[in-house]
Amino acid sequence: MSREYDPRENAKSLFSALLDARARYGAKKLILEDQDRNPLSYTDLIRAAFALGRKIAGFTKKGERVGVMLPASSAAVVTFFALHAFGRVPTMLNFTAGIRNLKGACELAGVTHVLTAQKFIEQGQLHDLIDALETVSKVVYLEDVRESVGLADKLFAATAAAMPGPFVAKTKPSDPGVILFTSGSFGVPKGVVLTQENLVANVNQIAAHIDLDPDWVMFNPLPTFHCFGLTGGVLLPILTGMKAFEYPSPLHIKIIPALLKDTKASILLATDTFVNQYARASAGDELSGLKFIVCGAEKVREETHNLIREKFGDVPVLEGYGATEAAPVIAVNKPNDNRRGTVGGLLPGMETRLESVEGIPGGGRLYVRGPNVMAGYLRPDGSIETLADGWHDTGDVVDVTKDHWITILGRVKRFAKVGGEMVSLTAAEDLALAVWPDSRHAVIAMPDTKKGERLVLVTDRRDAESGSLVAHAQSIGAPELAVPRKIIKVPEIPVLGTGKTDYVAIQRMAEAEGRRAA
Known part of the structure; x- marks a missing residue:
């Protein structure tokens, strides 16, 4: 259940926090599972982290920033703690960011080794990414590392898991806990250094803010390269006694609803877009067992709130707010x-x-x-x-x-100056959302010789026209300056791997449309 917020509890390393959770909730408590359905206890996780970490330590240096390119999975969680067990810094790489951004991230962080899995690369058809990464870093496959784990490594891991004190790398709470990269929804991603204390603190803050039960299951389909997926979907459940169920992609719309019911999920982490799609794809009561849903990264639409209530009863959709720079909540x-x-x-x-x-x-x-x-x-x-x-x-x-x-x-950045007045692009999107709630919309600003800037609506609504927007704006007393007069219709609104609207891509689309019109 909820606990009093005690800032003194923040001052610990991540591995120490993991060991403390084991002591509090029980060494044999099942704490981690993924689609392979092979649940791990606290001791299983700690033992696996020591075994894998020992092998990784053989080709890396203490304090080294080691790239991790894996989907949400038990392997990603074990790898994260394996690096911490030996004082390395996990550097989570966004495999949806494109070759240029991925190489740029490795160069910025000084990543010389990238850990990934052959199975993941094959299933995701990511060979081009690997070819590009190999020009700046050495790519190491976890399957090869695991094959090299021998009896001595297993004995070491068993001993270290039982008596971790002498074996865990000595790090300070102020030492780096992870390097993440911002979403890049408005430009080039930035490298963010979060300390171990930052991450532990955010877990403690959330646990003091919302009542959590160690008997619950957290279902996380969000990538661990996204801070919401890492802190909310991995660290929060594991450090507070809840089982973390990791699923490799939020895009499996038809699979996830049934899996939520099958795993007895209590909390779902997602974005508004995905929650809406899961609710629509659900044929029965698959989401009814949830205690609540937590959404971040984008605004939760009224339509989503209403859809969940109509189909699944009293399952609150909790909108949250964060930033990678705040670990993130x-x-x-x-x-x-x-x-x-x-x-x-x-x-x-x-x-x-x-x-x-x-x-x-x-x-x-x-x-x-x-x-x-x-x-x-x-x-x-x-x-x-x-x-x-x-x-x-x-x-x-x-x-x-x-x-x-x-x-x-x-x-x-989401304001435009139209005719000398500041106009919120978000408010303009809300106008379109009120008129066409079942569609996706994005509003951007383009240069205008007469008014300075003008609003452009990019939408997947095929019959969208400005007259409906003007009528709605008049009915609610919204200023006409907030109504986009130019509408570009597209088959799909581009989104980033985190679920956020990709405004960089949308700006390019609008500029290309402008050139064609000219």
């Missing part, structure tokens, strides 16, 4: 206090600061500070660019109530 709604339209209450231990944004009335640009906020960004020379006084600029314009509940008004 900053705020989240609660099952017993779920305020639609907000992203929930601020987590304990966090401070906020709002700075007014010229031309945008109400709210302000959000800065956050707390034990979960990153050490800093990676510089090209491998050093870390630290934050001024620990404050992170989220780039989001928000409103915060007196009881610290947050509503997102938009990103600073």
Whole structure:
């Protein structure tokens, strides 16, 4: 159940936190499972981490940033803790980011070894990625590493798991816990260095904010290269006694609903887009057993809230808010206090600061500070660019109530200046969503010789036309400047591997359409 937030509990290494969880919840408690349906206990996980870690330590150095390119799976979790057992830094690589971004990530972090699995590469047809990676790093397959594990390694692992003290690498809570890369939804991904304390703190903050039961099962189909998938889908359940069920892709829309029921899942982590699709694909009551659903990365639509309630009864959809730089959760709604339209209450231990944004009335640009906020960004020379006084600029314009509940008004980058007025692109998207709730929409700004900028709606709605948007805007009293007059219809709105809308790709689409029109 929920625990009091105690900041003193944050000051520990990740492997120490894992050992503490084993002591608290029981060495034999089954804590990790994936689609192979071979559940692991705490001791199984710790033993496997020591066995694999010992072999990885043979070709890497202490403190080395080691690339990990794996889907959400038991193998990814074991590899993560294996690196920590021997003082290496997991550097989670986004295999959906494209060759240029993937190579750039390895070069930025100084990754000379990338751990992956032959089976994953074959199933995902990712051979081109491997060819590209091999020009900057040595690719090591886990199947080959496991084959080299001999009797001496197994005896070492069994001894180390039973008496870990002398065998665990000595690291500090302030040492790097993971290197992740931002989504790149608005540009080139940045390398984010999260300390071990950042990650442990975020788990403790969430556990103090929401009642959690060690008997529950957390179903995670989100990738571990995404901070939401790593902290929410792996570290939170394992360090609080819940079983983590890892599934390799959120895109398996027809498989996941039945699996949720079969695994007796209590919590589902996903994005609005995927939750909506799972609900529609479900033929029966597959989602009814969930205690609640947690959504991040994008706004939860009213249509999704209503769809879940109509089909599955009282299963709250909790919208949350975070940033990779905050490990990632900053705020989240609660099952017993779920305020639609907000992203929930601020987590304990966090401070906020709002700075007014010229031309945008109400709210302000959000800065956050707390034990979960990153050490800093990676510089090209491998050093870390630290934050001024620990404050992170989220780039989001928000409103915060007196009881610290947050509503997102938009990103600073997601405003346009139309006819001298600041207009929220997010608000313009909401207009389209209200008119066509079953479709996906994205609004971007394009240069305009008369008005400075103009709004362009990119949508998968085939019959979308501006007249409907204008009529709806008038009916709710929205300014006409917030109505996109140019509409581009596409078969599908592009999204990133994290589920976020890919605004970089959408901007390119709109520019290409503009060139064709010219």
